[in-house]
Amino acid sequence: MTTGIRAAAGLRGKALVDGEFLFTNDDFSAIARMLYEDAGIALTETKASLVYSRLAKRLRTLGIESFRDYCKLVSGSEGISERQNMLAALTTNVTRYFRExxxxxxxxxxxxxxxxxxxxxxxxxxxxxxxxxxxxxxxxxxxxxxxxxxxxxxxxxxxxxxxxxxxxxxxxxxxxxxxxxxxxxxxxxxxxxxxxxxxxxxxxxxxxxxxxxxxxxxxxxxxxxxxxxxxxxxxxxxxxxxxxxxxxxxxxxxxxxxxxxxxxxxxxxxxxxxxxxxxxxxxxxxxxxxxxxxx
Ligand SMILES: C[S@@+](CC[C@H](N)C(=O)[O-])C[C@H]1O[C@@H](n2cnc3c(N)ncnc32)[C@H](O)[C@@H]1O
The missing domain is CATH 3.40.50.150 (Vaccinia Virus protein VP39)
Structure with missing residues (x-):
């Protein structure tokens, strides 16, 4: 394995955001891919903490122990309704009367x-x-x-x-x-x-x-x-x-x-x-x- 590939492989298993649940680059990429496919929303890694905090609540509610398991759920046919919840959690709904x-x-x-x-x-x-x-x-x-x-x-x-x-x-x-x-x-x-x-x-x-x-x-x-x-x-x-x-x-x-x-x-x-x-x-x-x- 070259140094570059080894470094990338290491990064994939490393925490991207510190917190209660392990959240790796691979988890972030999988979630970003699903959000893009479903809603056209393009997430960059600068949003990793935001994604973590919004979805950590979903993991707690569902009693899921890692983002890896959460990604597995929302990518499969069992997780269709949770995928909708994920989308709702990740969209920004800020609005107000007579905005602009x-x-x-x-x-x-x-x-x-x-x-x-x-x-x-x-x-x-x-x-x-x-x-x-x-x-x-x-x-x-x-x-x-x-x-x-x-x-x-x-x-x-x-x-x-x-x-x-x-x-x-x-x-x-x-x-x-x-x-x-x-x-x-x-x-x-x-x-x-x-x-x-x-x-x-x-x-x-x-x-x-x-x-x-x-x-x-x-x-x-x-x-x-x-x-x-x-x-x-x-x-x-x-x-x-x-x-x-x-x-x-x-x-x-x-x-x-x-x-x-x-x-x-x-x-x-x-x-x-x-x-x-x-x-x-x-x-x-x-x-x-x-x-x-x-x-
Ligand atoms: C920041 S709010 C803007 C609300 C309002 N237009 C305003 O300016 O106050 C963005 C809204 O776009 C919706 N949205 C994001 N992606 C969408 C998509 N692919 N199709 C339909 N609505 C989408 C979100 O759910 C969210 O409610």
Whole structure:
């Protein structure tokens, strides 16, 4: 065995992160490979401690003694549901109401006037929050629409909210948020369109009927088949592709393009950039417009 190969073999059996469970390079590589295959999420070794701490909880819950055994479980047919739990544990679900508020201002000023006119003329208007997490993003779209068009829920206006993680979809459907989560929501909007509820004995805010009628939640993996038939007027895919590699990001832009109506908008996260300049032109900060003649 050459020195290099021996060193690599030694490293594979050595702890990558110090802790209660042995977590080696091989374990990390196996988990990273599964996450990439399942969700398109590209993990680098700088995330090893994060992976360890998030999954150590799963090992404890399951009474599994090593990452090696855990990897064996999630790679086999017995471990399909645990593989889903692993995915949920490794995805980042951070979100908040009116995150990157300039997007909602742009929507209100530049996009909604034409769409509201179309809806009032009995046309169809659709939004997609792709990677919606627990719901504040699609509900912020709903609140922006309701603010501009209070009877919007009576028209053919809908917001599709999708995510790979069934837990966040369930939270979005339940639509109950603690008071702290409501801070970015203007009081007038909150009081008009949301309701006071109790959540585990604590005061909280729940989405009102109109918000619920506007938003539909579905589980959807962006890496898989997209069953939607109709086109969208705006897609919000913010702080999602940041976890994908460049090739996967490029695939996303080329799949979003044909799903947009002429002049449709694509909103991305503050650190994301749409590189498909053949399809999209810049229309504001991290906001893109489908080029004329594409749809
Ligand atoms: C950081 S959150 C962003 C939430 C929201 N868009 C925002 O900006 O506040 C990223 C979300 O993307 C979801 N996600 C990651 N990979 C995905 C995939 N392959 N398909 C669908 N959703 C995915 C995660 O589950 C997570 O809820």
């Amino acid at each position: 508020p300039h997007h909602f201002e742009h929507l209100k000023q530049k996009v909604l006037p034409e769409l509201i006119a179309r809806a009032k003329a009995r046309g169809r208007v659709r939004f997609w929050s792709a990677g919606c997490s627990t719901g504040p993003e699609p509900y912020s779209i709903a609140l922006t629409i309701l603010d501009a068009m209070p009877d919007a829920a009576n028209y053919d206006i809908r917001i599709l909210a999708t995510d790979i993680d069934p837990n966040v979809i369930a939270t979005g459907r339940a639509a109950v948020y603690p008071d702290e989560a409501m801070e970015p929501v203007p009081a007038a909007l909150r009081e008009r369109w949301m309701v006071r509820v109790k959540d585990k004995g604590r005061d909280a805010w729940g989405a009102g009927e109109e918000m619920r009628r506007l938003v539909s939640f579905r589980e959807l993996n962006l890496m898989g088949h997209w069953p939607m038939k109709g086109k969208f007027d705006a897609i919000f895919c913010r702080n999602v592709v940041i976890y994908f590699d460049e090739a996967t990001q490029a695939r996303m832009w080329s799949r979003f393009g044909p799903l947009l109506n002429p002049g449709g908008r694509l909103y991305v996260g503050h650190s994301e950039r749409v590189t498909a300049t053949d399809l999209f032109e810049t229309d504001g900060l991290t906001t893109y417009r489908l080029r004329d003649g594409i749809a």
